Amino acid sequence: MDIRDRILDAAKRVYAQHGFRGATTRLIAIEAGVNEVTLFRTFGSKAALFEAFMQAHVSHSPIPHLPDPPADPEREMTAWVATVIGHLRENRALIRTSFGEIEERPEAAVSMCEGPNCAGMILTDYVLRLQSLGIASADGDIPTAVAMLMSSMIGDAISRDVMPNAFPQPESDAPRKYVCVFLRALGVVPVRGRSGGAQPAETASGGHGRHRRATKR
Amino acid sequence: MDIRDRILDAAKRVYAQHGFRGATTRLIAIEAGVNEVTLFRTFGSKAALFEAFMQAHVSHSPIPHLPDPPADPEREMTAWVATVIGHLRENRALIRTSFGEIEERPEAAVSMCEGPNCAGMILTDYVLRLQSLGIASADGDIPTAVAMLMSSMIGDAISRDVMPNAFPQPESDAPRKYVCVFLRALGVVPVRGRSGGAQPAETASGGHGRHRRATKR
DNA sequence: GTCGCAAGTAAGTAGGTACTTGCATCGGCC
DNA sequence: GGCCGATGCAAGTACCTACTTACTTGCGAC
Numbered sequence: 001m002d003i004r005d006r007i008l009d010a011a012k013r014v015y016a017q018h019g020f021r022g023a024t025t026r027l028i029a030i031e032a033g034v035n036e037v038t039l040f041r042t043f044g045s046k047a048a049l050f051e052a053f054m055q056a057h058v059s060h061s062p063i064p065h066l067p068d069p070p071a072d073p074e075r076e077m078t079a080w081v082a083t084v085i086g087h088l089r090e091n092r093a094l095i096r097t098s099f100g101e102i103e104e105r106p107e108a109a110v111s112m113c114e115g116p117n118c119a120g121m122i123l124t125d126y127v128l129r130l131q132s133l134g135i136a137s138a139d140g141d142i143p144t145a146v147a148m149l150m151s152s153m154i155g156d157a158i159s160r161d162v163m164p165n166a167f168p169q170p171e172s173d174a175p176r177k178y179v180c181v182f183l184r185a186l187g188v189v190p191v192r193g194r195s196g197g198a199q200p201a202e203t204a205s206g207g208h209g210r211h212r213r214a215t216k217r
Numbered sequence: 218m219d220i221r222d223r224i225l226d227a228a229k230r231v232y233a234q235h236g237f238r239g240a241t242t243r244l245i246a247i248e249a250g251v252n253e254v255t256l257f258r259t260f261g262s263k264a265a266l267f268e269a270f271m272q273a274h275v276s277h278s279p280i281p282h283l284p285d286p287p288a289d290p291e292r293e294m295t296a297w298v299a300t301v302i303g304h305l306r307e308n309r310a311l312i313r314t315s316f317g318e319i320e321e322r323p324e325a326a327v328s329m330c331e332g333p334n335c336a337g338m339i340l341t342d343y344v345l346r347l348q349s350l351g352i353a354s355a356d357g358d359i360p361t362a363v364a365m366l367m368s369s370m371i372g373d374a375i376s377r378d379v380m381p382n383a384f385p386q387p388e389s390d391a392p393r394k395y396v397c398v399f400l401r402a403l404g405v406v407p408v409r410g411r412s413g414g415a416q417p418a419e420t421a422s423g424g425h426g427r428h429r430r431a432t433k434r
Numbered sequence: 435g436t437c438g439c440a441a442g443t444a445a446g447t448a449g450g451t452a453c454t455t456g457c458a459t460c461g462g463c464c
Numbered sequence: 465g466g467c468c469g470a471t472g473c474a475a476g477t478a479c480c481t482a483c484t485t486a487c488t489t490g491c492g493a494c
Contacts, residue, residue, distance in 0.1 A: 435494100436493100436494090437492105437493085437494085438491100438492095438493090438494105439490105439491090439492095440489105440490090440491090441488100441489080441490085441491105442487105442488075442489070442490095443486100443487080443488070443489090444485100444486090444487085444488100445484100445485085445486090445487105446483105446484080446485080446486105447482105447483085447484075447485100448481100448482095448483095448484105449480100449481085449482090450479100450480080450481075450482105451478100451479080451480075451481100452477105452478095452479090452480105453476105453477085453478095454475100454476080454477075454478105455474100455475085455476080455477100456473105456474090456475090456476105457472105457473085457474090458471105458472080458473075458474105459470105459471080459472075459473095460469105460470090460471080460472095461468100461469095461470090461471105462467105462468090462469095462470105463466100463467085463468090464465105464466090464467080464468105
């Protein structure tokens with residue numbers, strides 16, 4: 001790993017923990033294991049360093065896809081939601097810090113929003129496919145439901161460690177639960193009988209729910 | 218307004234905009250229109266000032282109630298959600314900043330969470346009442362739906378100004394839309410016909426939806 | 435009037451921060 | 465070997481920050 005990337009990486013960690021003002025060039029240099037002067041020689045200034053590291057960060061944030069012919073909405077979406085929440089949670093300190101400094105440095109937060117914006121589009125497209133296939137009912141408020149699911153994922157990822165009991169327990173079941181509520185709001189109802197209850201863990205004994213009209217097309 | 222309160226108020230504004238590190242005693246003193254020395258004489262230190270202002274802030278944050286015999290869920294909840302989002306939006310800068318500094322100063326964010334926690338309980342109680350009255354279906358996942366609505370309100374309040382098109386438009390319709398999706402997820406369906414479509418504005422021409430079995434008890 | 439107290443004013447201290455400068459060191463390349 | 469570019473190191477500059485000290489001013493109570 002070359003010295004430039006080491007500094008960028010260290011800057012990311014230090015910034016996520018201490019914010020822009022708290023991320024002193026001295027701390028970053030120590031964290032990167034380089035001399036502070038090298039930092040200035042490489043990037044010119046602290047501001048330029050942060051510009052570079054923000055750009056580097058957004059350039060490679062992978063957003064998972066949802067299958068184009070939807071087959072099993074609950075299963076596919078649960079996996080997708082779990083992945084997205086996972087990504088968000090990995091970067092939660094960075095997201096929180098950037099958002100906390102919107103007033104002073106809006107660019108950071110704006111670039112942080114690219115990922116979620118893109119994820120929201122992927123999700124919307126998927127649900128529109130569900131709707132056009134007749135799996136989701138025609139009169140559901142898709143934009144609002146998508147916005148709510150996105151907010152839920154972000155909220156879970158960045159707030160669960162602060163107020164754990166405000167979110168579904170256990171953490172590992174949260175994605176499935178979010179998806180069940182989401183699908184129900186859009187009129188995608190699981191077949192009744194086994195695993196239909198989305199509520200407590202004691203009824204969801206293992207099996208995955210199948211959905212009505214969830215054909216392979 | 219006495220001088221102590223003026224300083225507390227100024228500290229709140231300056232902190233919301235610049236964070237703890239950026240909220241210099243000099244800035245706060247200027248914003249409060251007092252001498253910097255007065256600030257130290259009144260509170261002793263910057264840290265003590267912030268402790269005092271956090272305590273003062275959480276002590277008077279009003280959370281609206283939901284009617285105990287629920288009558289019209291959509292209307293009542295829409296008003297409640299609008300009020301809560303309003304409160305959150307008023308304090309959005311403060312919330313964002315406190316959350317952004319969780320890593321360094323967790324107490325601030327924790328005290329910020331009291332309001333939402335309480336609101337979540339009020340909401341849960343209300344929905345349980347809906348359920349016990351048979352207005353909401355018995356198998357809905359109430360904790361998850363409540364968590365999602367809470368996340369949606371918070372997300373809307375603190376992120377709409379950054380990514381406006383990720384949230385329901387227009388802003389004034391957002392509370393009703395959230396409530397409609399929420400109620401639908403919990404099996405509270407409006408009567409079909411007029412105002413049933415929760416989706417686009419062109420069909421929602423004025424009327425408020427009534428709900429099946431929404432009797433006055 | 436004058437006493438006491440709350441507040442302002444001016445100046446200073448000790449430490450931190452971004453950033454610079456000058457020089458030593460090291461490793462690869464001709 | 466000798467050159468050169470990248471890096472480390474030590475020191476310094478100019479500024480900011482929390483906080484202190486010593487003194488002055490204004491104002492109500494007696």
